[in-house]
Amino acid sequence: MMTIKDLPLEDYFTSGHTACPGCGPAILAKVIMKVFGKNTVIYTPANCLLVFGGTYPYLAWKVPYHHVAFENTAVCIAGIRRALKRMGRDDVHVIGIAGDGGTADIGIQALSGAAERNEDVIYIMYDNEAYMNTGIQRSSSTPYGAWTTTTPVGKVRAGKTEFKKDVPRIMIAHNVPYVATACISFPNDLLAKLEKAKRIRGFRYLQILAPCPTGWRFPPEKTIEVGRLAVETGMWTLYEYENGVMRINHKPKMIPVEEYLKLQGRFRHLSEEDVKRIQDYVKRKWESDLALCRAYGGCE
Amino acid sequence: MMRVVTGNYAAAYAAMRARAEVVAAYPITPQTFIVEHIAEFINNGEMDAEYMAVESEHSAMSAIISAEATGVRTFTATSSQGLALMHEMLFIPPALRLPIVMAVVNRTVAAPIGIWCEYNDAMPQRDTGWMMVFVENNQEVFDMIIQAYKIAENSDVLLPMMVCLDAFILSHTVEPVSLEEQEAVDEFLPKYKPHVYLLPEDPMAVGTFTPPEYIQEVRYQEDVAMRNARRVIARVDEEFGEKFGRKYHGLVEKYMVDDADVVLITLGTVTSTAREIVHKLRDKGKKVGLVKLRFMRPFPEQELREIAENVKAIGVYDRSVSFGSGGPAYIEVRNALYGFDIPVINFLAGIGGRDVMAPDINLMFEKLYMAADGAEKKNIIWIGTRGVEP
Ligand SMILES: Cc1ncc(C[n+]2csc(CCOP(=O)(O)OP(=O)(O)O)c2C)c(N)n1
Ligand SMILES: [Mg+2]
Numbered sequence: 001m002m003t004i005k006d007l008p009l010e011d012y013f014t015s016g017h018t019a020c021p022g023c024g025p026a027i028l029a030k031v032i033m034k035v036f037g038k039n040t041v042i043y044t045p046a047n048c049l050l051v052f053g054g055t056y057p058y059l060a061w062k063v064p065y066h067h068v069a070f071e072n073t074a075v076c077i078a079g080i081r082r083a084l085k086r087m088g089r090d091d092v093h094v095i096g097i098a099g100d101g102g103t104a105d106i107g108i109q110a111l112s113g114a115a116e117r118n119e120d121v122i123y124i125m126y127d128n129e130a131y132m133n134t135g136i137q138r139s140s141s142t143p144y145g146a147w148t149t150t151t152p153v154g155k156v157r158a159g160k161t162e163f164k165k166d167v168p169r170i171m172i173a174h175n176v177p178y179v180a181t182a183c184i185s186f187p188n189d190l191l192a193k194l195e196k197a198k199r200i201r202g203f204r205y206l207q208i209l210a211p212c213p214t215g216w217r218f219p220p221e222k223t224i225e226v227g228r229l230a231v232e233t234g235m236w237t238l239y240e241y242e243n244g245v246m247r248i249n250h251k252p253k254m255i256p257v258e259e260y261l262k263l264q265g266r267f268r269h270l271s272e273e274d275v276k277r278i279q280d281y282v283k284r285k286w287e288s289d290l291a292l293c294r295a296y297g298g299c300e
Numbered sequence: 301m302m303r304v305v306t307g308n309y310a311a312a313y314a315a316m317r318a319r320a321e322v323v324a325a326y327p328i329t330p331q332t333f334i335v336e337h338i339a340e341f342i343n344n345g346e347m348d349a350e351y352m353a354v355e356s357e358h359s360a361m362s363a364i365i366s367a368e369a370t371g372v373r374t375f376t377a378t379s380s381q382g383l384a385l386m387h388e389m390l391f392i393p394p395a396l397r398l399p400i401v402m403a404v405v406n407r408t409v410a411a412p413i414g415i416w417c418e419y420n421d422a423m424p425q426r427d428t429g430w431m432m433v434f435v436e437n438n439q440e441v442f443d444m445i446i447q448a449y450k451i452a453e454n455s456d457v458l459l460p461m462m463v464c465l466d467a468f469i470l471s472h473t474v475e476p477v478s479l480e481e482q483e484a485v486d487e488f489l490p491k492y493k494p495h496v497y498l499l500p501e502d503p504m505a506v507g508t509f510t511p512p513e514y515i516q517e518v519r520y521q522e523d524v525a526m527r528n529a530r531r532v533i534a535r536v537d538e539e540f541g542e543k544f545g546r547k548y549h550g551l552v553e554k555y556m557v558d559d560a561d562v563v564l565i566t567l568g569t570v571t572s573t574a575r576e577i578v579h580k581l582r583d584k585g586k587k588v589g590l591v592k593l594r595f596m597r598p599f600p601e602q603e604l605r606e607i608a609e610n611v612k613a614i615g616v617y618d619r620s621v622s623f624g625s626g627g628p629a630y631i632e633v634r635n636a637l638y639g640f641d642i643p644v645i646n647f648l649a650g651i652g653g654r655d656v657m658a659p660d661i662n663l664m665f666e667k668l669y670m671a672a673d674g675a676e677k678k679n680i681i682w683i684g685t686r687g688v689e690p
Contacts, residue, residue, distance in 0.1 A: 038500055041498045043366070050509050053509075054505075054508065055508070055509050055511055056508040056511065059505050062503065063503050064498035064506075065498075065503070065508070066498055066505075066506045066507055067506075068362055068365050068389070068392055068507055069362065069388060069389065071358070072359060075352075075366075076363070076365070078352065078363060079322065079324065079352070079362065079363035079365065080366045080369075082322050082363070083321070083367035083368075083372045084370060085350060086349075086350055092499075109356060110359050110362070112355070113354055113359060117353070
């Protein structure tokens with residue numbers, strides 16, 4: 001199995017792009033391309049990656065690259081796959097890399113359609129938990145309590161009042177061959193999942209937590225630490241679902257959520273009661289992830 | 301092979317004969333039979349293509365955009381709400397220079413919801429960069445889909461084309477149609493050679509984020525391509541005529557125009573009714589003429605100016621309205637005839653699928669003669685509207 005030490009030197013998502021310092025999604029794009037290599041077609045919808053990945057005529061992508069619009073990633077990559085099939089090119093990997101907004105909100109119809117048809121593509125959602133490209137607006141994947149520019153901290157309301165939408169579970173409900181959650185702070189787990197996705201055929205969905213220093217309000221050198229705490233507090237569970245069997249890949253230390261929240265300016269305004277509510281959410285989330293894992297036969 | 305088929309069948313058959321390799325579509329009345337027929341052709345092994353039963357028209361257009369960008373010939377079909385839902389995606393193929401062909405069965409767009417013929421689905425799309433042809437009968441449906449690929453794929457054009465056919469009047473009505481053999485169509489329409497593709501051995505970026513330094517040139521090139529299309533449309537029609545013995549005369553078809561005092565410009569199936577009336581009026585010694593406006597994009601500016609040289613009044617029939625300003629065809633014709641000092645009047649009829657009958661067309665010609673004499677001052681006339689004097 002590939003580990004971080006075995007990654008090839010060549011890059012198909014090169015440096016020179018214009019992401020913010022410490023950008024989680026930029027780290028992810030580089031890693032994805034190290035695993036998939038030359039024989040790949042990449043689609044990105046409208047999001048930060050579209051913009052920082054290159055403005056014509058300068059592009060960080062060294063593979064065929066395609067963009068059509070914001071809400072249709074899943075069906076565009078399906079269209080690419082069907083055409084490649086007609087051209088007898090079963091050897092090419094077709095990957096869409098979309099944000100949480102382009103996936104959980106505006107893109108969920110196309111995503112659901114392509115998953116139900118079991119299109120032979122890889123859909124990677126980088127979860128930076130808001131619409132960052134347009135200036136940090138809430139998405140349905142933004143966590144409870146988080147400040148964004150559309151959930152501002154005001155006198156009568158402060159932060160997002162709803163909890164995060166659980167898209168991986170929605171994808172499991174589509175009975176696709178492979179669903180995985182990962183985080184850029186757990187590289188070996190991430191690499192294993194990307195490699196597995198590379199081998200499987202049919203619809204593959206990966207949702208990868210990729211912290212955003214600019215939108216989450218933390219110093220750029222803390223991206224990996226913040227991601228690690230998201231997992232170790234239980235805010236984000238690392239699991240995979242493969243052909244009907246679910247496995248949890250990492251047992252969180254269940255560090256109090258406060259340790260995670262206090263690193264980030266987006267949670268600065270939270271009351272004690274809010275923190276407690278999030279701690280309760282984490283407990284429920286972990287229990288229900290475990291229950292789901294048991295139901296799908298992968299956990300004792 | 302001559303067969304009696306619906307417009308929808310003719311459209312589906314043409315997509316098969318054109319060897320579309322990826323078809324993505326979503327059902328909507330009155331287009332539905334097109335996608336059903338294609339699914340049947342594929343499942344019966346008659347047509348060798350990938351069929352994508354997508355979950356919306358937005359996705360149908362998205363899928364074929366990306367399939368075409370990968371390097372294969374594609375097809376889709378829609379109507380009304382479906383075309384409106386595609387609107388955002390319609391801007392993509394002209395700019396990425398993807399020669400996609402789509403059948404549009406023209407149906408009224410809600411509200412009020414209805415399923416019958418109106419052009420308020422297609423007309424609002426005319427600034428997206430698609431070529432748009434309106435056809436008169438089921439043979440023209442088949443022929444124009446075949447022609448459309450050849451025009452669209454021409455290296456001087458590389459723009460997508462909509463082939464627009466009237467809801468029910470064509471889509472669900474049978475007529476004898478010569479459904480040409482595969483060999484003959486192959487000879488006319490060669491295998492698609494993509495100039496844009498997504499292949500690892502020659503990586504290309506198709507649809508990048510682009511700054512102002514480059515976008516204006518992209519738009520200019522789309523504009524040039526649309527202008528080039530005028531010439532290519534005429535040439536492809538000639539070639540088609542030589543091969544199959546049927547010609548449509550390019551952007552417009554002139555019918556008894558040369559010595560006419562007044563002419564009526566029509567689109568779609570109303571043209572057939574108007575042709576009958578022209579005969580009858582000619583029998584009575586009236587010098588009337590008819591212009592079948594086939595293409596809304598590219599628009600036949602020059603052809604219309606030539607016609608206007610020798611007539612006393614021009615009428616334009618429209619099956620949709622740009623509220624407060626008249627029908628889209630009328631607005632375009634007036635724009636083309638800038639500087640001419642003759643009455644140009646607009647007839648709005650058949651909206652929402654109402655039948656346009658012989659007396660309606662007779663009335664249009666009557667009004668045209670009145671306009672020529674200065675007796676009719678109105679320039680926008682609603683015909684057959686309850687409670688409204690035409
Ligand atoms: C139809 C449409 N609506 C809105 C937009 C504007 N828009 C572009 S990117 C974006 C947010 C993207 O958010 P996400 O998918 O989470 O990616 P991120 O910006 O966080 O990388 C929005 C709203 C658009 N491009 N298209
Ligand atoms: Mg985001």
